[in-house]
Amino acid sequence: MDGSSSVDILISEVGPRDGLQSISTILDADRKCQWIQAEAAAGVREIEVGSFVSPKLLPQLADTAEVVAFARQIPGLTVAVLVPNLRGALGALAAGAHKLTLPLSVSETHSLKNVNRTHLQMLDEARGIAAAIRELPATDRPKFEGGLSTAFGCTLEGQISERKVVELAVALIEAGCDEVGLSDTTGYGNPRQVKALTQAIWREIGEERLTGIHLHNTRGQGLANVMAALDVGLTTIDASLGGMGGCPFAPGASGNIVTEDLVYLLEAMGLRTGIDLNQLLAVRRKVDQWLPAKDMHGFVAHAGLPRGFSSPTLTPGAGNPATAQ
Amino acid sequence: MDGSSSVDILISEVGPRDGLQSISTILDADRKCQWIQAEAAAGVREIEVGSFVSPKLLPQLADTAEVVAFARQIPGLTVAVLVPNLRGALGALAAGAHKLTLPLSVSETHSLKNVNRTHLQMLDEARGIAAAIRELPATDRPKFEGGLSTAFGCTLEGQISERKVVELAVALIEAGCDEVGLSDTTGYGNPRQVKALTQAIWREIGEERLTGIHLHNTRGQGLANVMAALDVGLTTIDASLGGMGGCPFAPGASGNIVTEDLVYLLEAMGLRTGIDLNQLLAVRRKVDQWLPAKDMHGFVAHAGLPRGFSSPTLTPGAGNPATAQ
Structure with missing residues (x-):
């Protein structure tokens, strides 16, 4: 269940949650x-397969419990879900998700607009979820992450301290x-900020308690920010197939990091993701057929792989001679 | 004439050359x-304003001499041009360009296809151009750059050693x-390669003889590669307004780095470009009106600047508190 073994960077795919919650097309559970x-x-x-949120608010994700039940059967896959509150977390625990993320928006204005909760109310939810998890047998307890949304700035409040x-x-x-986890909900982040914020948090809670980052590509800075994340030593990076998604509640925000483009970046540099890029591109083509063209973005899927490109994943046991240093 | 004074990073705009040579719309000299x-x-x-190439091959750039004559009158602007050979260079010298770039494709296959010249023939052209420059009075001599095209890989040859x-x-x-100058003509480059190649060249010819890089965004890796360029210490970065351009002779290659997105990256990190981003976005809107929508790309122009964003350029004398470390 630990997805990070044998890779240098763990890519956490958020398309089935963050992608599908942002578009109008509803995929049925079978396609998901x-x-x-x-x-x-x-x-x-690792895949964030859905969100335990009110089906009235996000009918796209109403079948998350069913999807979790399926995904749990896939060997080696960490099944992550988003939970907006204790009620959602109880659903996630019942379904057997391996990882729960409770987003807390650092901008209280955004938090009120997004989930109608103050910081104190959200921290109460967190305490309630932690208590519910502790009631489970030790072997059944999922990982519980607090997601720091709008950590890099807010479309409503502007700069965030x-x-x-x-x-x-x-x-x-x-x-x-x-x-x-650090989340650039609005696509305001810059590489220096990625490093500075990570290091500031590490000083207070230790490096092992912040390993992942969720970056948006709203201003085209996604992979530049990834470079800073790699440089500072973060090891889990969220991305979405075809860049689908972004936060629909933050005006002007759109566009996750594109999983295919990110895997290309990492593998080209010789960093192991464990992902076969050609197979991943085939998955994109498959999902692309189910959705309107406007919903999928990215470059590598259109440009194709470089002539003669090989990655450690594609040629097991061998590094890429073009990038070995 | 030294465009690099008082900035941390010199952005060399290549849109009027690299952009316009790649699209079918012809802008008249007045609009350029x-x-x-x-x-x-x-x-x-610094702006690469055109190319002294056969007007039969690139009618879009047939008025380069006229454009150079105009641009030379703009105080503080380095007027750069591309020259494919000695003949073009003589035109550039007559027009009074401040900087000449002769591209030499490291892939000889690409060189033959692109300009029908072997490496030895191109080096002959370079010697001829250098000799022609030496005949000018010392104060009139332009800077002469050899551009290493396809340095990161070639769509025809694949990996380049x-x-x-x-x-x-x-x-x-x-x-x-x-x-x-290093040029990722095909968009094959990755950040490790940017660093390794720069350092390998520096070891042989010294740091002062390689300061700039021309990166394409074909696979969405442009700004990630910029991060590596900054990290290794390159100080001049080519970019194109709206990302226009790319090499039309390299199949599958398209898309320069977007000037607006690059300026945003640098200024957000507190690196001085000397460029007022709001004014630059206004230029983009102006040029955008003259061209089909499909020719301009990029993110910042669509997403807008973050709420409360300020850059050293926009607030003279003050750094950006959000990014100061």
Whole structure:
């Protein structure tokens, strides 16, 4: 269940949750499961398969419990879900998800607009979820992450102070989260900020409690920010097939990092993702057929792989001579 | 005439050359001059304004001499041009360009296809150009750059050996170039390669003879590669307004780095480009009106600047508190 073994960077695919919640097309559970199974077969080790949120709010994700039940059967796959509150978390625990993420928006204005909760109310939810997890037998307990949304700035509040982000990271850990994640909900982040914010949080809660980052590509800075994430030493990076998604509640925000383009970046540099890029591109083509063309983005799928390109994954046991240093 | 003073990173705008040579719309000299003047007014200090190439091959650039004559009058602007051979260089010298770039494709297959010249023939051209420049009075001599095209790989030959790139860099300097530039014509480059190739060339010809890089965004890796360029210490980065252009002779290659997105990246990190981003976005809107929508790309122009965003350029004398470390 630990998706990070034998890879240098763990890519956490968020398309079935963050992607599908942002578009109007509804994929049925069968197609979602086909998608998840195909990406897992391509080597993706962690997938956020849905969200336990009100079906009235996001009918696209109403079948998340069914999808979790399917995805749990895939060997080696960490099945992650988003939960907006304790009620959602109880659904996730009942379904048997391996990882729960509770997003907490560092911008309280955004938090109120997004989930109608203050910071204190969200921390109460976190405590309730941690307590519910502790009631499970030790072997059944999922990982519980607090996601620091709008950590890099907010379309409503503008700049967000680093101090505020660090305070809430500490508060989430104290409330019982196993770890926190950094999220550039609005696509405001820049590489220096990625490093500075990561290091500031690490100083307070330790490196093992912040390993992942969720970056948006709203201003085309996604992979530049990934470079900073790699440089500072983060090891889990969220991405979405075809760049689908982004936060629909933050005006002007759109566009996740494109999984295919990210895998290409990492593998070209000789960093192991465990993902077969050709297989991943085939999954994209499959999912692309189910959705309107406007919903999928990215470059590698259109440009193709370089002539003679090989990655450690594609040629097992061998590094890429073009990139070996 | 030294565009690099008082900035941390010199952005060399290549849209009027690399952009316009790749699209079917022909802008008349008056519009090109309006574009160049507006970008210079926004703070861009170096612009590649055209190419002295056969008007039969690229009618879009047939008026380059006229454009150079205009651009030369703009205070503080370095007027760069591309020259495919000695003949073109003589035209550039007569027009009074400040900087000449002779592209030499490290892939000899690409060189033959692109300009029908072997490496030895291109080095002869370089020697001829250097000799022609030496005949000018010292104060009138332009800078002469050898551009190492397809340095990161070739759509025809595939991988390009680092040794070959270094050899040709040395040969260009020996032929009389003041400096060389690295060019990812095909969008094959990755960040590790940017660093490794730069350092390998520096070891042979010294850091002062390689300061700039021309990156394509064909696979969405442009700004990730910029991060590596900044990290290794390159100080001049080519970009194109709206990402227009790319090499039309390399199948599958398209898309320069988007100037607006690059300026945003650098200024957000607190690196001075000297460019007023709001003014630059206004230039883009102006040029955009003259061209079909499909020719302009990029993110920042669509997403807008973050709420409360300020850059050192926009607030003279002050750094950006959000990014200061």
